[in-house]
Every structure is written in C-alpha cells, then in structure tokens.
Amino acid sequence: MIRFDSVTKTYSGQAKPALNDIGVEILRGEFVFLVGASGSGKSSFLRLILKEEKPSKGTIHVLGQNLGQISSRKVPYFRRDLGVVFQDFRLLNDKSVYENVAFTLRVIGKSRGYIHSAVPETLKLVGLDGKGKRMPHELSGGEQQRVAIARAIVNKPQILLADEPTGNLDPVTSAGIMTLLERINAGGTTVVMATHEAGIVDEMRKRVIELSAGDIVRDERAAGYGTVTGTLPEDEDAVAAAEAEAAAGAEPTEGGGHVQSDATGATAAATATAAAASAGKPKREPKAKQKARRGEGEAITAAAPKVTPEMMQHSQPLYVEPEASDEVTDAAAEITAAATASIEVQSGTDGDDAGGDADDDATATAAETPKGAAADAKAHLTLAERLGLRAPGGPREGDDDQEVGPTR
Numbered sequence: 001m002i003r004f005d006s007v008t009k010t011y012s013g014q015a016k017p018a019l020n021d022i023g024v025e026i027l028r029g030e031f032v033f034l035v036g037a038s039g040s041g042k043s044s045f046l047r048l049i050l051k052e053e054k055p056s057k058g059t060i061h062v063l064g065q066n067l068g069q070i071s072s073r074k075v076p077y078f079r080r081d082l083g084v085v086f087q088d089f090r091l092l093n094d095k096s097v098y099e100n101v102a103f104t105l106r107v108i109g110k111s112r113g114y115i116h117s118a119v120p121e122t123l124k125l126v127g128l129d130g131k132g133k134r135m136p137h138e139l140s141g142g143e144q145q146r147v148a149i150a151r152a153i154v155n156k157p158q159i160l161l162a163d164e165p166t167g168n169l170d171p172v173t174s175a176g177i178m179t180l181l182e183r184i185n186a187g188g189t190t191v192v193m194a195t196h197e198a199g200i201v202d203e204m205r206k207r208v209i210e211l212s213a214g215d216i217v218r219d220e221r222a223a224g225y226g227t228v229t230g231t232l233p234e235d236e237d238a239v240a241a242a243e244a245e246a247a248a249g250a251e252p253t254e255g256g257g258h259v260q261s262d263a264t265g266a267t268a269a270a271t272a273t274a275a276a277a278s279a280g281k282p283k284r285e286p287k288a289k290q291k292a293r294r295g296e297g298e299a300i301t302a303a304a305p306k307v308t309p310e311m312m313q314h315s316q317p318l319y320v321e322p323e324a325s326d327e328v329t330d331a332a333a334e335i336t337a338a339a340t341a342s343i344e345v346q347s348g349t350d351g352d353d354a355g356g357d358a359d360d361d362a363t364a365t366a367a368e369t370p371k372g373a374a375a376d377a378k379a380h381l382t383l384a385e386r387l388g389l390r391a392p393g394g395p396r397e398g399d400d401d402q403e404v405g406p407t408r
C-alpha cells in the first residue's frame with residue numbers, strides 16, 4: 001500500500017539528508033507509529049507519502065501508484081484516497097463544524113445529497129453528533145481535533161496520515177483521540193502516525209518504525225516506544241502463515257476494497273505478509289537495520305512523553321467494536337464522545353445540525369460568502385491546496401467543480 005525503495009530526501013541547502021536510503025513497506029490495514037527524536041525525519045516521511053515533497057533518490061509507491069509518475073495535475077486526485085491530520089488542527093475558523101467537514105466533499109464535487117448524509121454520519125462517528133453548528137473556537141482542543149479527523153475521513157480515504165495529532169492535547173484527551181484513530185483503523189483504513197507520545201505507543205502495541213537522523217533504526221511489530229525487543233513470540237504463527245501464503249504465490253493486494261474486520265489480525269497478518277514478501281525480494285539489508293541489529297540505534301531522548309501507559313489503560317476505552325455495516329451505533333458514538341473532554345458553550349441559538357438547518361449550512365458555499373469573499377476564498381483555496389484537494393494554481397472558485405470531481 002505504501003512502499004519506499006531506497007528513498008533519500010535531501011532538502012536544498014542541507015548537507016545531511018532528512019531521510020537516508022529508506023526501504024520500508026506498509027500494508028493495507030496496518031496501524032504504524034513513526035517515532036524518533038525531533039528532526040529525525042518523521043514529517044518528511046509523511047510529506048513524501050502525500051507527494052508534498054519529492055524524493056532526491058529512490059521510488060515511492062502509494063496505493064499501487066509510482067508517485068514519480070503522477071503529474072502535478074493529477075496529484076489532487078491521488079490525494080483523495082489520503083486523509084491528513086495535523087498537530088495544529090488547521091480548521092477554517094470562520095466556518096461551522098459542519099462546514100469544515102463538508103468542505104472536503106464540496107471541493108471534490110460531491111452532491112448536496114451526499115454531503116447532507118455523509119457529514120452528520122461522520123460527525124457521529126467522531127462523537128460530535130449535534131455539534132455541527134458550533135464554531136471551532138467554541139470547542140475544546142480534543143473536539144477540534146475530532147473535527148479535523150472527521151474532515152480527513154469523510155471521503156473514506158484508504159490511508160490516514162497523522163502528524164503528531166495529540167501534540168497539542170492534554171493526556172486524557174489524547175487517549176480519546178487514539179481511541180478514535182484505532183476505531184478508524186479497525187474499519188480498514190491504514191493509519192500512519194508520527195508521535196512523540198511514549199505512553200500511547202507503549203499501550204497500543206502496534207508496528208513501530210523508528211527513525212534516527214534519517215535512518216530507520218527499528219521496525220518492529222507490536223512494539224513499544226523506545227525498546228528494541230525483536231519479534232514477539234505470539235506473532236510467529238502469523239509470520240509462518242504469511243510465509244506459507246507468500247510461498248503459495250499470494251501477493252499483498254493494492255487498490256482493492258477489502259476491509260478486514262479484525263483489526264488486530266489484519267495488522268499482524270499484513271505486517272507478517274510484508275515480512276514474508278520482502279523476504280522473497282533481492283534486497284540488501286538497509287544500513288539502519290544493520291545498525292539496529294548491532295544495537296547501534298540511538299535511543300529516543302527528545303520530547304518527554306506526557307501520556308503515561310496508566311492513563312491509556314485507565315482513563316479511556318481503547319477500542320469500540322465497529323459495526324458490520326457503516327452505521328455508527330449510538331453507544332459507540334457515546335463512548336467516543338465521552339473519550340474527549342468538551343467545554344460548555346453559552347449559545348442561545350445552538351442546536352443540532354442534522355436537520356433542515358444543516359442543509360442551510362450546507363448551502364453556504366464559498367460563492368455566497370459576504371464581504372471579503374476574495375480573501376475568504378483565498379483562505380479556502382489555501383487549505384484545499386494544503387489538504388491536497390486542489391492543485392496549487394489549479395481551478396478557482398466559480399470553476400466547474402467537475403474539474404476536480406471524483407475520479408471513480
């Protein structure tokens with residue numbers, strides 16, 4: 001699903017590469033933590049997946065496509081299968097929660113009817129049912145991040161990239177956000193998250209890729225934040241099964257729509273399949289891996305963790321069983337809602353957005369914005385460009401939406 005082959009990224013004017021001869025594969029359904037000290041290359045790794053940056057050397061495949069062969073014009077189309085969440089939320093502060101989430105769908109030309117059903121459904125999924133009319137400043141940090149997550153997933157991306165999504169949140173709220181990301185992953189979305197939060201990584205026991213000065217110094221399944229423990233015994237069966245499958249000629253799927261319901265199984269199997277698949281490749285062992293094997297990997301020392309394993313264990317339910325269908329149960333939504341603290345907002349006119357008012361909200365397109373529309377539109381387009389929904393310099397307000405419409 002995501003594959004880096006001998007990828008080096010050196011920014012102009014920099015002597016040392018931000019990423020140095022990276023080779024790694026992430027498969028469908030995995031939840032991967034990217035860890036490492038500040039400046040180790042985590043954000044660069046994510047930006048390369050998004051095609052926000054180009055590698056100086058090597059090739060990157062995402063969703064079966066060689067990023068080097070995607071023209072600038074096609075990049076926004078490619079990015080529709082990727083959702084992105086940032087540390088600083090990046091919401092449109094002059095737009096309601098509903099509008100922030102609807103924005104993504106409007107830009108890619110979804111119909112009003114689709115938006116009208118998809119936005120409330122997604123807000124419910126992230127535990128913000130009934131808060132569509134709120135403005136971002138009327139929400140707690142955790143709620144704002146959930147709006148950002150709703151915006152990232154409303155188009156049902158296959159991959160969700162998160163760059164320190166809990167970096168601005170208190171520990172309890174962070175745990176709630178992780179509950180949500182785990183649920184999204186359980187629904188089949190591949191999640192790659194850069195983080196400094198040792199407590200979260202230690203508790204969740206997902207695959208951990210550790211970077212140090214641009215090298216991958218550790219790539220472990222079911223791992224913690226800062227230890228090199230090797231393959232866990234309970235994963236050996238999965239590895240053996242995947243090896244047998246690989247020997248039988250099975251290939252990891254690309255681009256298809258199969259969603260595995262057992263997230264843990266999906267992750268273990270996917271990682272094991274990756275291990276088995278790469279075992280069959282004539283690939284030299286990366287330098288960083290050699291270092292890690294020799295125990296030369298650098299310890300992560302930067303950024304003191306603020307979420308403890310105890311917080312993760314005691315304060316929040318970590319996982320809500322997803323429904324077989326896309327429907328979100330009230331119980332699941334309530335658990336998610338309870339997982340992040342909210343603030344009381346005094347608002348005489350507040351109310352649910354799922355009814356006719358929401359439709360009014362939904363019709364408040366950029367074209368209807370009052371004074372300062374040009375500046376407002378610029379803000380929209382900047383965000384659209386930043387979210388990868390429009391090519392920089394691409395279609396502008398008033399253009400036919402179909403020009404940036406769905407690709408399938």
Ligand SMILES: Nc1ncnc2c1ncn2[C@@H]1O[C@H](COP(=O)(O)OP(=O)(O)OP(=O)(O)O)[C@@H](O)[C@H]1O
Binds near residue numbers: 038041043
């Ligand atoms: N646009 C850029 N131009 C020049 N150098 C850059 C640029 N972006 C990142 N770098 C450098 O590349 C290296 C890796 O940076 P990157 O942001 O990927 O690290 P990081 O692990 O995400 O750090 P942090 O945890 O602080 O966010 C650093 O040395 C950084 O200074």
